[in-house]
Amino acid sequence: MLEKLRKLLVHILPKKIVGYFKFGFEDPATTGQVLEGLAIFYPLYKDNFKIVPMFYDEIIEVDISFKGKLRVFYAAYVALILWLNKKKIKTRPR
Numbered sequence: 001m002l003e004k005l006r007k008l009l010v011h012i013l014p015k016k017i018v019g020y021f022k023f024g025f026e027d028p029a030t031t032g033q034v035l036e037g038l039a040i041f042y043p044l045y046k047d048n049f050k051i052v053p054m055f056y057d058e059i060i061e062v063d064i065s066f067k068g069k070l071r072v073f074y075a076a077y078v079a080l081i082l083w084l085n086k087k088k089i090k091t092r093p094r
Contacts, residue, residue: 008078014068017049022061024054031055 021038025031035053045051049064 014066016067019064020050022052024057028055
């Protein structure tokens, strides 16, 4: 079942993301903390996505383009399989 979820995620995630994200908050420390959180994902977006922190301006500006495919029938098929097999999902006791 986890394999089906993984295949679904691989199928629906965009193949290419291009754009930029310019942001800034009233407090430069907040801007730095957000930039720190975004830096974790730098290996994923380094070539196609630009992050621009504005430490002394309060601004949010985003331009994003996605390229990929999504086939509704495949997503519906996986959702149906997961719904029919919900009794097989083991939950951890508290």
